[in-house]
Structures are given as structure tokens and as C-alpha cells.
Amino acid sequence: MVKIVDHDERRRAIAGAAIALIADVGIEHATLRPIAEKAGVTTGAIAHYFKDKDAVLEAALQMVGARLFALSTNGAEGSKGRPLKYVDILPTNDVSRMAWKVWLAFCGHASYSVRLREIYKRFYTDIETAVAAELKITDRARARDVAATIIAAVDGVGLCATVLPDMWPPERQVARLTELLKPIFSSAETSPK
């Protein structure tokens, strides 16, 4: 039992090091040696926990996606009183900004890697399912579509704000996303079950 916990912790530490490295220098420079250095382990140790570099990137993508998604499901600080909890995912502070930067680096690379695209697809499917399940819409196909609309809105504002932080300060991010999502939620809640 203790060994399993250690194993998971070590995997998380390595994935976390990969995220920090990608945020610093970009995904193409996040190779095994600097990831190992950042995690304080040997490359041999990484090989023990992960099949290859892609497996490390997979764990990093899942961790950064889970972090972003947790910001909405757990309700981050300051979310009280906001009409739409999805604004909590936006890159409005240093922690979420780093997560978005890494997330966007993955998006930019997914077009070039079948493996990365598969990882991304599994993750996206989970998110779409989770967002759909929270909607008051019983038609499942319709709920999936509305979930996709919500995800696109969050991604769009997050993309603009990550690339152009000074043109998209936090207040503008929240206002623009609210402008996009309010009509969606209004109509979703009043739509026939």
C-alpha cells in the first residue's frame, strides 16, 4: 500500500515538473533530461514510472486540465456571488495563467501529434460529459451540444487572455465570458425537459 502511494506521488511530481518546465521554456524543450532535473530524479527513474516522454506529457496534460477544471467544480476563492462559476477557470491569476499557458501549448501541438490528440480527445470527452451532466437539460445530445458551446466560450476567452494578458485583464475576461454564457444558461434552464 505504501509503495502504491509513493508511486502515484512520484508520478505526480514528475508530471508537475513537466508542467513547470513547459510553462518556462515551451513544450518542445520539455525533454526527459530537464524534466528529471526539475523533478529532482534521474531519467532512469522517469523511465521506471513512465513508458516514454509522451506518457509524461499525457500525465502533464491530464494534470493541467484537471487543475483548470477543478477551479470550476470546487469553486475557487472569490467565486461567491458570481453568476457563472465557469469564470473561475479563466486565467485571472498567476496559478491559472500558468495552467492556461501550458494548456495552450498542448493545443498548439496537438495538431502535429496523433498521440497528443488522442489524449486531448479523452480529456475533452470527460469535460464535455461533466459539463453536460450539470445542465438542466434531459435531452442528452442537446446537453452535449450546449456543453460544447460553454467549453468553446471558456476556451475562447481563455485563449485571448493567455496570449494578450494586457488587453484582457481579469474584469474584461469575466465580463466577456458572462456576456457569452448568460443567454446560454437562461435558455438552457427554460428549455423543455
Add this chain to the structure above:
Amino acid sequence: MVKIVDHDERRRAIAGAAIALIADVGIEHATLRPIAEKAGVTTGAIAHYFKDKDAVLEAALQMVGARLFALSTNGAEGSKGRPLKYVDILPTNDVSRMAWKVWLAFCGHASYSVRLREIYKRFYTDIETAVAAELKITDRARARDVAATIIAAVDGVGLCATVLPDMWPPERQVARLTELLKPIFSSAETSPK
């Protein structure tokens, strides 16, 4: 006069080669030598037309951005009868898909490059101004904000569809973007001048 035209054409050919190369192998592999090979010129010739590699990337980013934006302003084929012309920008065919792929690669890299971010910012500012000018809103600050909302919606759907083309087929892209933009345009058109 003839020389000026040739100069511009040569610059465009080199920028076009950079775009094709980025689409093929990714932005980090789009270095001067393969760009020159793809354009059928020497690296010395590139040096004659561009100060450095960043200047080539700048021209490529501007070209790909202009191509995407032209899809909405010129009105691509099939746009007739559609309620919102911005759907024409979406990655619904091979040409626009390639442009989005390259655009997204730039977005993923802009966080790591001050220079790329400055280029991106100039381009984004032009787009926001152009979109704002087309809205029936006389309050300029409000028009800029609504334009930002529209751009975020297009970017979000385009991002999802570029990374996950099989989960975001053209019909879904159009439906999701329409769902996001219809309320924006309805309220923009009825809002007090």
C-alpha cells in the same frame, strides 16, 4: 515600380512557405533553411527580404491572420443565407483548417516570445477595431467590448475544432458559434445608440 512588386511578391512567397512549413512540421522546426527550401530561394535571399527569422514569422502570422479574417469580410462561398458571417472563418474546410492550425501554433508560442506577442497584439488590435466598426453600437468602448466577445467566441469554436476535428464537424462548429453569437447580435442591434 516593377522591382517593388517583385519585392512584395518574393516576401509573400517566403511568408507563404513559412506557413506551409509550420502547418507541416510545427513552428519550432520552421527555421530559415527549410523555409528557404520550401520557397525555392537561398537563405541569403531571405536575409535580403527579412531582417531575421522573427521577421519571417511576423509576415507569416500577418498573412495567416489576414487569410482567416478575409474569410469573413469577403464572404466566402456558401455564406449566403447564413445568419452570421463569422461562421465563414471557422475551420470547416482544408484551407481554413490549415490556417487555424498555423494560427493556433502561433498562439501556443506567443506566451514564450515577447516579439511574437507584440506582433499578435498589433494584429488582434486591428481585428478588434474592424469587428467593432461593423457593429451598430455608437459607444466605442462598448463596441470594442462586444467585438472582443465575438472574437473570443470565434476563437473558442475554432480552437476546439482545430484540435478535435472529428468531435467538431463543420455543422457542429456552425451551430455552436451561432448559439453563442445570436444573442450578442440581437442585443447589439437593439441596444441604445
